[in-house]
Every structure is written in C-alpha cells, then in structure tokens.
Amino acid sequence: MADARHRRVEGELQRVLAELLSRDVKDPRVGNVTITAVAVAADLKTARVFFVPFASTHDPQKVRAGLTRAAGFLRGEAGRRLGLRYAPRLEFTFDERVEEADRLTRLIDRAVRGEEP
Numbered sequence: 001m002a003d004a005r006h007r008r009v010e011g012e013l014q015r016v017l018a019e020l021l022s023r024d025v026k027d028p029r030v031g032n033v034t035i036t037a038v039a040v041a042a043d044l045k046t047a048r049v050f051f052v053p054f055a056s057t058h059d060p061q062k063v064r065a066g067l068t069r070a071a072g073f074l075r076g077e078a079g080r081r082l083g084l085r086y087a088p089r090l091e092f093t094f095d096e097r098v099e100e101a102d103r104l105t106r107l108i109d110r111a112v113r114g115e116e117p
Contacts, residue, residue, distance in 0.1 A: 006040060009082070013047060014038040016078045017090075021067075024077070029058055029066030036095045040088055047088035050095035060094040067092040 018035045032054040039048045053063045067074075071090045079087025 006042070006044075009044065009084075010038045010040050010047075012082055013040065013078055013088070014049075016081050017049060017074060020074055020077055025066075025070050025074070027066040027070055029062045030070065031058060031063065033063060033067070036098065044084075044086070044088055046091060048091045048093055050093050050097075052095050052098050064092050064094060 014035050021030065021033050034052045034054045035049060036052055037050040053060060075087045075090050
C-alpha cells in the first residue's frame with residue numbers, strides 16, 4: 001500500500017513541478033526544462049528531480065543552478081498543491097539517460113545502414 005502512495009507522490013510531484021517551472025519560475029537560467037522523472041526517498045523527505053534543458057542555450061550546470069535557487073519556492077508550492085504535511089527537499093540532477101539513448105539510437109541506425117561508427 002505504501003508503495004502505491006510512493007509512486008503516486010512521485011507522479012504528482014513531477015506533474016506539479018513541470019507546471020510550476022513552465023508558469024511561475026522566471027529565472028532566465030532555467031528557461032524551458034523537461035522534468036523526466038522524480039525519485040522520492042522511502043521516508044518522503046527528499047526527492048531527486050531529473051531534468052533535461054529543452055532547446056536551451058544554457059548548459060545543464062547553469063540550469064541546475066537556477067533550479068537549485070528556486071528549490072525553496074518549488075518545494076513550498078508543491079507541498080501546498082499536493083496537500084503534503086512535509087514537502088520533500090528537492091535535489092536537481094541532469095538526466096543523462098536521454099543523451100545516452102540518443103547516442104545509442106544513432107549507433108543502431110548507422111549499423112542498420114552499414115556505416116562505420
């Protein structure tokens with residue numbers, strides 16, 4: 001039962017954070033960001049938020065700095081919107097899985113066409 005609640009909190013937190021980032025965060029370092037996943041600790045005290053800058057001219061470290069700066073606001077708003085007594089502390093991590101998947105897809109496409117890497 002707790003596992004279902006845990007997954008539901010992760011999904012709702014991802015949805016709320018994506019909405020807040022698109023509408024309410026005005027930091028120019030953040031720009032357009034896609035939240036790819038949220039992993040909440042078993043005790044619900046911390047949440048690792050995986051992000052990818054979407055068509056951004058900023059490097060991921062600058063985007064992460066902007067997100068970290070807005071973490072207090074995001075934590076408070078997410079807690080209020082989700083009705084959580086204690087909102088988890090947010091830790092932002094650049095999601096490298098998307099770039100790795102793109103690299104592997106390109107390698108597979110080359111192999112299918114018979115090209116050398």
